[in-house]
Amino acid sequence: DAGVTQSPTHLIKTRGQQVTLRCSPKSGHDTVSWYQQALGQGPQFIFQYYEEEERQRGNFPDRFSGHQFPNYSSELNVNALLLGDSALYLCASSLGGEYSPLHFGNGTRLTVT
Amino acid sequence: GQQVMQIPQYQHVQEGEDFTTYCNSSTTLSNIQWYKQRPGGHPVFLIQLVKSGEVKKQKRLTFQFGEAKKNSSLHITATQTTDVGTYFCGGSQGNLIFGKGTKLSVKP
Numbered sequence: 001d002a003g004v005t006q007s008p009t010h011l012i013k014t015r016g017q018q019v020t021l022r023c024s025p026k027s028g029h030d031t032v033s034w035y036q037q038a039l040g041q042g043p044q045f046i047f048q049y050y051e052e053e054e055r056q057r058g059n060f061p062d063r064f065s066g067h068q069f070p071n072y073s074s075e076l077n078v079n080a081l082l083l084g085d086s087a088l089y090l091c092a093s094s095l096g097g098e099y100s101p102l103h104f105g106n107g108t109r110l111t112v113t
Numbered sequence: 114g115q116q117v118m119q120i121p122q123y124q125h126v127q128e129g130e131d132f133t134t135y136c137n138s139s140t141t142l143s144n145i146q147w148y149k150q151r152p153g154g155h156p157v158f159l160i161q162l163v164k165s166g167e168v169k170k171q172k173r174l175t176f177q178f179g180e181a182k183k184n185s186s187l188h189i190t191a192t193q194t195t196d197v198g199t200y201f202c203g204g205s206q207g208n209l210i211f212g213k214g215t216k217l218s219v220k221p
Contacts, residue, residue, distance in 0.1 A: 033208065042119075042201050042211040043156065056208045059114065090155060099144055099163065102209060104155040 004105035006091050012111045013081050021076040021108045025093030031055075032074040033102065034066060035090040043090055049074050050096055078110075086112045115140050117204045119212035127220050132189040134215035136202035144205050145178055145185045150214070151198040159187075159200075192219050 005024045013019050025032050031050045035043035045058035049068035068074045072093075078085055088109050092102035116139040126132050136145065144163045148156035160169055162178035162185060169176045175188045189196055199216045203209040 035211075042213045045208055045210060048208055058208070092156075099161065099205075101146060101158040101161060102148075102156075102203075103158070106155050 004091055004093050004103050006089075006105035006108050008108060009106065010109045010111075012113060015081055015083060015112055017081050018077065018079045019081060019110060021078075021089050021091075021110070023074045023076070023091030023093075023105060025072050025074070025091075026103045029093035029095055029103065030072050031094045031096040031100070032068060032072065033092045033094070034074070034076045035092065036060075037088045037090055037107070039087075046076070081112045083112050086110060115204065115206055115210050117202060117210050117212040119202060119215055121215055122213065123216050123218075125218045125220065126192050128194060129191050132192050132196070132217055134187050134200050134202075134217075136185045136187075136204070136212055138183045138204045140204075140206060141182050142204040142206060143182075145182075146203045146205065146209060147176060147185075147187055148201045148203060148211075149198050150201065154198075156201060189217075192217070194219050194221055 007022045033048040034046040037043045046060050047057040048055045052068045063079045065077045088107045090107045091105045094100040118137045146161045147159040150156045166180045167178040173190045177186045199214040201211045201214040203211045
């Protein structure tokens with residue numbers, strides 16, 4: 001039973017560029033949440049997707065957008081990258097509903113230079 | 114907006130000593146979840162607390178949810194080197210909001 005998979009594992013981008021990160025949820029899960037984790041900090045909630053729609057959003061600018069596909073996989077897009085966007089981006093899948101535990105992927109380490 | 118705070122930020126213990134981390138929310142929570150993140154790894158779910166005053170145990174780990182459902186604690190008895198990592202609490206009011214975590218180091 002495959003867990004949550006994310007790609008790529010590492011990425012280096014230049015300030016101002018755009019990036020797309022990908023996530024495949026754990027088998028049977030229908031909800032995908034994205035988190036940003038800066039070094040030494042807790043995961044910060046970006047947004048959550050369910051039934052191909054953004055259900056909830058954290059305090060992140062519109063430069064951060066996402067998508068969920070019919071097979072429940074998801075993408076996170078970040079436009080006009082800033083140095084401060086450098087972080088570990090974690091995807092977490094769940095069965096939906098606030099009582100469902102999150103299953104995290106290994107993350108994508110994004111470095112913006 | 115909802116905020117979740119954890120203390121302490123760091124804890125260094127000798128193997129065999131006990132460890133406790135505390136989690137406080139600015140708002141009443143529907144449930145609280147605890148995760149452990151090993152160095153270089155991703156957060157892994159430990160447990161969920163839902164009821165006011167709930168206490169759950171997992172071997173040497175004891176989790177408590179406050180009566181007002183605004184605070185929680187994780188206590189580890191007789192720490193081992195395998196307990197090393199950062200422990201996060203996540204408070205839920207729809208989506209999970211995490212604290213900054215408590216980083217535990219254990220000296221053998």
